[in-house]
Amino acid sequence: MAPLLEVKDLRVTFDTMNGLVKAVDGVSFTIDKGEIVGLVGESGCGKSVSQMAITQLVATPPGKIVSGEVIFEGRDLLKYHPESNMMRDVRGGQIGMIFQEPMTSFNPVFTIGEQIMESLRLHLKLSRSAARKRAIEVLEEVGIPDASVRINNYPHQFSGGMRQRAMIAMALSCSPKLVIADEPTTALDVTTQAQVLDIMMKMVEHYHNALIIVTHNLGIIARHAQRINVMYAGRIVESGPSEEVFLNPGHPYTIALMKSVPRLDEKRGRQLIPISGIPPNLINMPPICSFKPRCPMVDACQSLSDPELRPVGKNHSVRCHLNISGQNSGTIFE
Amino acid sequence: MLSFLLRRTIHTIFVVFIVTIISFLLLHIIPGDPVVRILGAHATAAQIEQLRHELGLDQPILWQYIHWIWNVFHGDFGKSFIYHEDVGSLMLERFPVTLYLVSISLILSTIIGIIGGVISAVKRGGVADSLISLFANTGIAIPSFWLGIVGIYIFGLKLGWLPVQGYTSPFGDLWMSLKQLIMPVFATSVPNVAIVARQTRSSMLETIQQDYVRTAKSKGLKQRVVLYKHALRNALIPVVTLVGLTLAFLIGGEFIIETICNIPGVGRLLVRAAMNKDYLIVQGGVLILGTAICIINLVVDVTYGLIDPRIRYK
Numbered sequence: 001m002a003p004l005l006e007v008k009d010l011r012v013t014f015d016t017m018n019g020l021v022k023a024v025d026g027v028s029f030t031i032d033k034g035e036i037v038g039l040v041g042e043s044g045c046g047k048s049v050s051q052m053a054i055t056q057l058v059a060t061p062p063g064k065i066v067s068g069e070v071i072f073e074g075r076d077l078l079k080y081h082p083e084s085n086m087m088r089d090v091r092g093g094q095i096g097m098i099f100q101e102p103m104t105s106f107n108p109v110f111t112i113g114e115q116i117m118e119s120l121r122l123h124l125k126l127s128r129s130a131a132r133k134r135a136i137e138v139l140e141e142v143g144i145p146d147a148s149v150r151i152n153n154y155p156h157q158f159s160g161g162m163r164q165r166a167m168i169a170m171a172l173s174c175s176p177k178l179v180i181a182d183e184p185t186t187a188l189d190v191t192t193q194a195q196v197l198d199i200m201m202k203m204v205e206h207y208h209n210a211l212i213i214v215t216h217n218l219g220i221i222a223r224h225a226q227r228i229n230v231m232y233a234g235r236i237v238e239s240g241p242s243e244e245v246f247l248n249p250g251h252p253y254t255i256a257l258m259k260s261v262p263r264l265d266e267k268r269g270r271q272l273i274p275i276s277g278i279p280p281n282l283i284n285m286p287p288i289c290s291f292k293p294r295c296p297m298v299d300a301c302q303s304l305s306d307p308e309l310r311p312v313g314k315n316h317s318v319r320c321h322l323n324i325s326g327q328n329s330g331t332i333f334e
Numbered sequence: 335m336l337s338f339l340l341r342r343t344i345h346t347i348f349v350v351f352i353v354t355i356i357s358f359l360l361l362h363i364i365p366g367d368p369v370v371r372i373l374g375a376h377a378t379a380a381q382i383e384q385l386r387h388e389l390g391l392d393q394p395i396l397w398q399y400i401h402w403i404w405n406v407f408h409g410d411f412g413k414s415f416i417y418h419e420d421v422g423s424l425m426l427e428r429f430p431v432t433l434y435l436v437s438i439s440l441i442l443s444t445i446i447g448i449i450g451g452v453i454s455a456v457k458r459g460g461v462a463d464s465l466i467s468l469f470a471n472t473g474i475a476i477p478s479f480w481l482g483i484v485g486i487y488i489f490g491l492k493l494g495w496l497p498v499q500g501y502t503s504p505f506g507d508l509w510m511s512l513k514q515l516i517m518p519v520f521a522t523s524v525p526n527v528a529i530v531a532r533q534t535r536s537s538m539l540e541t542i543q544q545d546y547v548r549t550a551k552s553k554g555l556k557q558r559v560v561l562y563k564h565a566l567r568n569a570l571i572p573v574v575t576l577v578g579l580t581l582a583f584l585i586g587g588e589f590i591i592e593t594i595c596n597i598p599g600v601g602r603l604l605v606r607a608a609m610n611k612d613y614l615i616v617q618g619g620v621l622i623l624g625t626a627i628c629i630i631n632l633v634v635d636v637t638y639g640l641i642d643p644r645i646r647y648k
């Protein structure tokens with residue numbers, strides 16, 4: 001069966017004063033119907049840009065989708081003009097987006113209800129009253145109390161957590177086949193984070209939407225995602241079933257990442273080890289392994305070339321010259 | 335909303351009060367004696383003293399003010415020295431003319447300014463943007479009186495397309511009235527259009543970058559809906575504030591244009607009265623205009639609340 005979405009060799013650049021930023025540099029991945037895929041990586045590695053490019057929401061200029069294919073249900077979305085009917089039908093209708101900033105992602109001058117109904121009326125062609133009914137329903141589903149009253153509230157009358165619930169409700173309201181959640185809870189406090197993530201996962205599992213979740217929370221991925229993609233400097237450096245990647249990570253960066261972030265599902269007291277060095281500047285990258293300057297295993301690596309993504313196991317591939325996967329590598333440097 | 339209106343109204347009355355006090359003081363501080371103006375330079379000291387007493391000018395200044403405001407509350411604005419007419423009825427005659435001109439300028443310049451600013455922002459970097467930005471940047475620097483004089487010279491005297499000066503009531507001869515209106519409205523509007531267009535442009539450009547605009551796009555809305563429903567409404571919030579502020583500016587230009595184009599409005603009356611120290615007219619005019627400006631600012635505040643729910647629900 002063909003995947004729901006197949007991204008092939010996606011490249012996005014930004015023309016900045018300092019030079020051409022290769023924010024996304026040849027990213028390929030797939031997601032099946034109803035699948036949950038996690039996307040992790042340091043700040044600035046191109047996670048958001050790669051996801052925005054799927055629905056051509058990258059600001060152009062300064063951004064530019066240089067090349068690649070985004071095949072969604074058999075059609076290459078990048079062949080369509082960003083403002084074409086096809087593209088607009090996909091946005092919101094087929095692919096729902098949840099953004100990081102709940103505080104600013106709703107328009108302050110319209111009520112929450114109006115903003116949710118706008119999507120429903122556009123994609124499902126609902127009447128005003130039917131859209132209102134459905135909007136109240138989805139708000140109830142994400143756990144907004146008194147949804148029939150709260151629907152008339154403006155965003156500033158909602159707390160951050162409630163806004164993000166409403167955002168989830170809005171993104172899911174038209175039953176999109178794919179939901180892209182870009183760090184949906186990063187801006188919330190920890191307790192709210194857990195609740196909101198929980199709601200989102202329940203909704204997605206209930207409606208069988210496919211979900212790409214960009215997050216720093218590896219626990220969430222371990223618990224919910226079937227697969228994980230690890231990005232570094234505009235590229236995917238490791239991709240595989242999440243259990244496999246957690247147990248046998250094949251890229252030193254993945255290992256370092258796992259050591260550097262807390263996992264909610266883990267025993268307490270583990271020491272967090274920050275990744276040393278700074279993320280590379282995405283302008284004028286030399287043609288060597290981009291992680292080399294920071295790699296803790298650099299001494300073991302003899303190769304000078306830029307590694308390709310290569311398979312190391314079933315559906316598991318790694319962009320590294322070394323063969324560290326498959327030896328319970330998750331415990332390396334513990 | 336109601337308590338907001340009440341609060342604002344009380345505030346407005348207070349402000350108008352202060353403004354009349356300041357203008358009363360200013361008129362008494364600037365040199366030149368109205369009595370000498372009336373009687374001429376050859377009047378005897380006794381005559382002057384006599385008239386000062388009749389006009390109440392020998393009283394302490396605070397007392398004069400109280401006397402004036404007391405009469406105003408009873409509908410009596412006093413008598414003009416130069417026109418020998420009731421200040422109230424002088425104002426009443428001229429106020430509609432000024433109101434007519436200022437409203438047209440205000441509405442026209444706001445609409446044109448907003449449209450220009452939006453086009454400029456949406457077509458950023460294009461030819462239209464360059465032209466509008468050029469106009470906006472120069473328009474702010476061109477004073478109304480200069481535009482008025484140059485306009486009269488070119489279109490009135492040289493080309494003969496427009497009447498050189500004067501005013502006709504739109505209820506009398508609408509066509510003539512409009513023709514006479516073009517020059518003064520143009521002259522007072524240009525700086526305003528420029529200010530509004532600039533603000534609209536920058537505020538629209540800023541709004542387009544906002545996260546909620548991206549959200550609106552991600553929902554699949556048409557570009558048009560994203561721009562004119564989601565972005566514009568937010569972009570207008572600072573523009574509305576600005577329009578309230580430019581009103582005072584517009585009225586200043588209006589005074590001068592009325593004098594240049596010989597339009598019988600409050601502006602010309604006040605300029606003339608100020609020159610002759612006909613202080614009761616100036617006082618009355620300041621009171622009426624001050625009230626008008628405050629009322630319009632009140633309208634602006636209410637509009638502000640209508641556009642931005644964060645204000646309304648405070």
Ligand SMILES: Nc1ncnc2c1ncn2[C@@H]1O[C@H](COP(=O)(O)OP(=O)(O)OP(=O)(O)O)[C@@H](O)[C@H]1O
Nearest residue numbers: 014016021023042043044045046047048049050062
């Ligand atoms: N509008 C823009 N103009 C210039 N450069 C940009 C722009 N947007 C993104 N970039 C660059 O693209 C790169 C990738 O940015 P992106 O937002 O995708 O990072 P991210 O992985 O989502 O990070 P975070 O975890 O902080 O959200 C960054 O290095 C950034 O500098």
Ligand SMILES: [Mg+2]
Nearest residue numbers: 047048049182
């Ligand atoms: Mg991001």
